[in-house]
Amino acid sequence: MYSVNYHRATSVVDAVKKIKTGDAKYLSGGMTLIPAMKTRLAAPSDLVDLNHIADLKGIKVSGKTVTIGAATTHFDVANDEKLMKVCPALCALASHIGDPAVRHRGTIGGSVANNDPAADYPSALLALGATIVTNKRQLAADKFFKGLFETALKDDEIVTAVTFSAPAKAGYAKFPNPASRYAMTGVFVTKGKEGVRAAVTGAGDDGVFRSKEVEAALTKKFEASALEGVSVPSKNLMADLHASPEYRANLVVVMAKRAVMAANA
Amino acid sequence: MGIEGIGARVARKEDKRFITGAGRYVDDMVVPGMKHAAFVRSPHAHADIKKIDVKAAEAMPGVIGVLTGKQLKADGIGNLICGWMIHSKDGSPMKMGAWSPLAVDRVRYVGDAVVVVVAETKGQARDAAEAVEITYKERKSVSDAVEALGKGAPQLHPEADGNLIFDWGIGDAAATDAALKTAAHITRVNIVNNRLVPNAMEPRAALGHYDKAEDHYTCWTTSQNPHVARLVMSAFYNVAPENKLRVIAPDVGGGFGSKIYIYPEEIVCLWASKKTGVPVKWVADRTESFLTDAHGRDHHTTVEMGFDKNNKIVGLKVDTIANLGAYMSLFSSATPTYLYATLLSGQYNIPAIYGNVRTVYTNTAPVDAYRGAGRPEATFVLERTMEIAARELGVSPAELRRSNFVTAFPHQTPVIMCYDAGDYGTSLDAAMKQADYAGFAKRKAAAAKKGKLRGIGMSCYIEACGIAPSAAVGSLGAGVGLWESAEVRVNAVGTIEVLTGSHSHGQGHETTFAQLVNSRFGVPLDSVSIVHGDTDKVQMGMGTYGSRSGAVGMSAIVKALDKVEAKAKKIAAHLLEADEGDIVIENGQLKVAGTDKNVPWFQMALAAYTAHNLPQGMEPGLKETAFYDPSNFTFPAGCYICEVEIDPETGKTDIVQFVAADDFGNIINPMIVEGQVHGGIAQGVGQALLEGAIYDGSGQLLTASYMDYTMPRADDLPSFQISTSNTPCPGNPLGIKGCGEAGAIGSPPAVINAITDALGHENLTMPATPQKVWAALRSGSKH
Amino acid sequence: MSEVSLVVNGRKVSGAVEDRTLLVHFLREHLGLTGTHVGCDTSQCGACVVHVDGKAMKSCTMLAAQASGSTVTTIEGLANGADLHPVQAAFKEHHGLQCGFCTPGMIMTATDMIRRHPEGLDEATVRAELEGNICRCTGYHNIVKAILAASKTMSKASKSKAKKAA
Structure with missing residues (x-):
């Protein structure tokens, strides 16, 4: 790791003030940023730690409306009883991010702001039609995720919460990369007032995306059988050591089936 | 089988320290004044080194020394070797290319070590390593063995034409061809055995310490065979003569073969310690291990x-x-x-x-x-x-x-x-x-x-x-003998130390070797200590690999125990005024068979050391050494x-x-x-x-x-x-x-x-x- | 430089460290607690797992400065004096370790796992929850066995405690 200056923010306002130092970066759970710094792939001059801002933590459920503070850990999302009642799919997703130690520390805000193309949460937020709340504005997930590690966030902008209305049905299934265990393909499906949405992570060349083909099939019938014979184009899917675009295209459909089964279970 | 002897399912003695965090691995070692090394490694698979500029690195904070292959060669450090000579079918010896611990004019794989930086902290050493400027001229490279044998493949070593190291055969080619001609069915298969990275969980590490007062070196290293490391570093790499070099392999976190070999880093840490005047520690990170640990199969x-x-x-x-x-x-x-x-x-x-x-x-x-x-x-x-x-x-x-x-x-x-x-x-x-x-x-x-x-x-x-046996492997080209040594020291109070050339890095020798002693003498496991992994304590050994510690290492201990037993029986017979042939060892006692006359093990041991009443002409003490060479x-x-x-x-x-x-x-x-x-x-x-x-x-x-x-x-x-x-x-x-x-x-x-x-x-x-x-x-x- | 102060294994400790110092290096190099190990660069092997404020975390993926103000338990602080923690005892009894390098992280992960599953554990859950801890020696067979055994021992112990209290 290169040298870095550590700052602990006491409030969002304090964090915004501190981020103006040098080439500073916000630090949430640090589960991606710190490994990147250790291997010298990331080299911020300063870190502004958001973990001690009480306002950023916690989950509120009011009717169907769910609000999750940005500094809420994966472990807390996975085990929140109120959330489990309205959107168990999100709890299940959180319970399979990384490993137990990572879940104790990694946060939803960090994951969303980082927008790793193999992270789980972006697919959920996209499929849930969630809103990303920052210290400055509210952004629809459709507008927020911009590509590989790219979001609509401005330099000093902080994700403070995500909020969504829990759909009638939701399910997630992922096929992990055998080595890293990140999603090699993960599909989050929802069926709500505004219809069916299916978002894919881990597979797209340009990060998380919605699959037209899967959505069209599931709109007809929200059952795994509706996906029999459906294929998604392999164009614009990622190629790496562990999966070709064609294999990923297959996994999109298979994981979509399993996500629907989970949603209907 | 006793409750602690051969065949018993005894919990391991060594576990106590590992489950409480008290294990001592190389990276846990601290020597006063110790500094940290980082290696500058080739980013290219194949390239000529045109220029190395260390000025900027030398000026970085905390830097103590920036050393190159040229300096290493000037100090007479030798090239790394392969210690087993194979001859091709045509009788010609294998074609061994030069491998300098720090590359001098050419790099041949990504990770090849070129420069070492010694600094106050590991972080500073890495910062400075990035400031070393090396100008490379890239060459074409080849990573697949079949392609490397093909026409037009880039040539790695001038010694090995067409990249072929040897073309070796075993068995009877003519008889096999003739047999296959008679076959009613022939199964033909093409097989690729994939390349693996051993991945012991403890990354390789070395700590070199040159003591100016004694003109003596100590090397703590992650080795499966510290004696072989000392032998090779003395005889071939010219680091120091054996009597001036102590190699210690303390707790080692897995080996699986990858820690048999002597790598550039331990040689460089020892040399750099003398050069810079400070003890030098290097610990691989995982990616360094992936790049530079010896791989397997392929x-x-x-x-x-x-x-x-x-x-x-x-x-x-x-x-x-x-x-x-x-x-x-x-x-x-x-x-x-x-x-x-x-x-x-x-x-x-x-x-x-x-x-x-x-x-x-x-x-x-x-x-x-x-x-x-x-x-x-x-x-x-x-x-x-x-x-x-x-x-x-x-x-x-x-x-x-x-x-x-x-x-x-x-x-x-x-x-x-x-x-x-x-x-x-x-x-x-x-x-x-x-x-x-x-x-x-x-x-x-x-x-x-x-x-x-x-x-x-x-x-x-x-x-x-x-x-084994050593003579046979010698005739097949091995540069070393593949025997093992053991020394059994019975102390004056009857406790026992077994010094072995085998090295335990997960195999549980501290328990199994003690079980052998317990079976022979009835001494409780707690009274038996197994000493290994230090060339200053154990005189010589060949280490642990090839599943040899039981078959070869323990056999050497058996031989030493035989000698101890013979002398112990002589002492007991003398003390009990009985015939040596009538003495048996049971439950920690030396007994006259068929009688209740006995002398406890510890008393016999004390008698060996007080030497007040030993048989005529017997040397005092009870300590025996053996070498075992399997058949x-x-x-x-x-x-x-x-x-x-x-x-x-x-x-x-x-x-x-x-x-x-x-x-x-x-x-x-x-x-x-x-x-x-x-x-x-x-x-x-x-x-x-x-x-x-x-x-x-x-x-x-x-x-x-x-x-x-x-x-x-x-x-x-x-x-x-x-x-x-x-x-x-x-x-x-x-x-x-x-x-x-x-x-x-x-x-x-x-x-x-x-x-x-x-x-x-x-x-x-x-x-x-x-x-x-x-x-x-x-x-x-x-x- | 940052001034950090923590409670480690029940003892108040503090020190001035470079801001880039990871918690694992603070524990190993400043406090001499070398039982916590580093086995990879990518936060995957789990040799560095400790408990921070009662939860298993990877001390290689956290700055010492981030941990300032926290309570940390390392492998050295798990046993109660000479009495081994039930998880430590089970690892020894069931031969859940060979070279010992991954062992501290395994034991800290296992302890946390058992804490989170007071209802008991089954083999599939143990294997799934060991995702963040890599062992190259044991094939996990005896680690799984040891964790299942320790989980049983500990739930028995807590039941008998509850009984006594009642």
């Missing part, structure tokens, strides 16, 4: 196996190209020759065998012995071929094997080895029974109902451990059966059952032996399903971290069902064969045979990743 092989009309094997012809990487590592030449081709007879009667092995330089990390070393490659060749032959011939894989088993011993194979004892049918029967082989069809049908493809596969392996290899063997279920939608393979039935001869501690088998199987399953080192076209290692190299994790594996049978080894006093590598040797073909059984065709290479199995389901013809 063979391309074609096989022809001929059968007569009764399905008896008539001949076997094997042609192998082995990738040895950019430089010849310490034992790299022996692995694909004497540890590989000599095992090509497997458990079978094969009248004629010919094996041809060509070894090749490529722009990749050096390749050397990794758990099993040659024997997994031989077993994979044979056991894939047998399974495919059974499928082609339409006979049961078990029966084809059984009808070709060697059943009479000793058995001389056509490829040097003489098997001394074994009972292959018993292992096969045990494994088939445990696996409910007969009930497989039902399970397959049940799986099909769930939409899963189920397959079963077996592998009957043999291996050779305790490489033959040992031959563990067994049968493994793997059953898999494949998810056809994703290609993911689950191992639903894994059965191992091994014959290791006599066993000291069944609990520890089981642990060795579990670990070996996990590495073998890892090779078959998960692991593979991949270089891209420009020689970059794509699998250089756990993000890309698939390590077996807990949920990749089932619990294993294992059992042992026992035909004692006649070649050593304890009847031990060795158990450290069997799991890694026997399991890969069992897994692949199971998957190909489920797939219905043979078109699959290791590792059988989900993507590959998914693709294989969509291609290839049914068999």
